[in-house]
Amino acid sequence: MREVKEVRGVSGVRDLGLPLAHFLAHLGRALRAEGVGTSLRDELDAADALTRVDREDREEVRRALRIALRIPRPAFETFHRLFRILWDAFREGEPAAAPTALSRRPAESPALPRGRPPSRPLQWDPDTRRIGDTNAPGISVEGDQPGWSPEALLRRRPFDQAEWSGQELVAMERLLARLARRLATRRSRRLVPTRGRGRPDLRSSYRRALRTGGEMLSLARRARAVEEPRIVFLLDTSGSMDTCSRFLLSFALSLGRAVPSAEVFAFNTELSHLTPSLARGKLRLTLDRMAAAVPDWSGGTRIGESLEAFVEDHLPYRADSRTVVVILSDGLDRGDPGRLAEAVREIRLRVRKLIWLNPLLGDSLYEPAAQGMQAALPFVDHFAPAHNLESLERLLPHLRI
């Protein structure tokens, strides 16, 4: 086993018994399988740490491993669970049994509730003009009315590559890159060399004076750097946004390409993190990944709850006082407007700017009368339409650095 060899291969760690090295390698692999990024270097440090603590004391071993493997706070539970299983197997003297011990664990997958009927091939339904599982009961009941269904219908919207032209995508990418720059660019407090105006930089002025025999002919200057945009997009993928789903898709796609540092989330009845699925690659693959990432495409809306989830789980780590948050939603919410307002307020407090783009605002008859929208409006810095490229373009001049 390669990993075991490598863990044992480092001097100073050699006196660690082979079974313990096995145990560490198993633990590392199990952690990686659960999405806790543990590297070989962490395992080596862990092995080193184990040589320094009382290996008979289970609690001490667990603490030492947690510290040396740099397990982040949110992953503590996963770590404790895996440690328990693997340590027990190890103490019983059968490290080889560990993988079996792990696989005995019931499969957990929060997105897929158990008891789901086996999936059938999707078909085009001419009546509802949707692609769906026509035989499944419940689908036809869901009419045109937007709203949320308590059980997220695990319908996956098929993304067809032919739906938009390549040209459109390219134009979109270009526009979004400009938009993001305009939205989130700011002057950092860090000083960088500049040719123009700025504060005198004595250090490089002296260095430059060397060229002219110690005579300082010109002053070098530094000015505040322009920072990379930090931007978080929250896209509403609920049924009421269906008419612009095509726009949304290309929006998310182009965003991933144009502004790689942007974080993208999608929400309907629950929140999903889209950024990982937007990684560069084949378009078809990206679309599949997105379809898999959003469990309830065109389902109901619970903006308040989704934004609350964002506030709880992601806001502290993915947004700070330099970030600009953009919500793209129609504000048609079936949830409690109070909760929505509270979530929007909390986001606003933590970030630099909060922008709400509403696709319905393009319709001249539309008034932002929806309760959710009303509740959120006081905390929004910019409220602007976004139903096509043109509307986004019109937004640009209004946003200053």
Added chain:
Amino acid sequence: MALEGEGYIADPAIATAVFLARDMQKPLLVEGDAGVGKTELAKVLARLLATELIRLQCYEGLDVQTALYEWDYPRQMLRLRISEGQDKDRQDPRDLEAKLFSRDYLLERPLLRAITRPERPPVLLIDEVDRSDDGFEAFLLELLSDFQVTIPELGTIRATHPPQVVLTSNRTRELGDALRRRCLYLYIEHPSLEKEVRIIRTRWPQAQERLTHEVGRFLQALRERRLVKPPGVAETLDWTRALMSLRQDSLEPEVVTLTLGCLLKDRHDLETVTPSEVASLVSRAREAAQP
């Protein structure tokens, strides 16, 4: 436990982390909510090792000149002017140059001081590293792995004794993976009831036993509520101090309401915790603290 001798009540996780960081000679990255004692840990560690604490407070825009070293330009300039006035034939320009770029004209900033201290390894506290920008973080990486600094005019300065490094972060942004990998990682939780009572007792031994217990219970109950900024140990200690100055030996709802500002530092939190709620929290804390 040695840490306790210095007035720091550490749970086993903290003790293990400090022990491993010293034994493995690795930086220790400490995270946790505000006020749980991250900075205090470094201070206590310095006292415990009887060495100097060198502190670098990070902020946005912190650059190498402020963190590492800078030449003392005004003094160099002055020296030049003086030498210009002197007799030209008697001095060697190379001599002057060597003098100008010697340690005398070098302003040592915290990081350089930490690696050049001659006597014994200091404790280097890099506080709130999450506030610095990515560029500075990358620079730290280099320093933390080799403990050496290259100054073009002087050459490479290697650490005489690698300092014991403690980094703290409030998680206002996610730190880079590379930095995390260089360190051992400790997450300090809010203290348990027993630990909190011991902390208050250690810091304010003159407080009434009854008050100490009630304060502990009240804080535990308060933290269970959804607050924007849950109070940390620092707030607990401030509050106990405030109650002592008001000559309280037990919690009274009115006094608690008046002094709530010591604990809750957010307007929204102050509004959500109403006087009636304070009253019920206080009565529960008093009941539970009955011997």
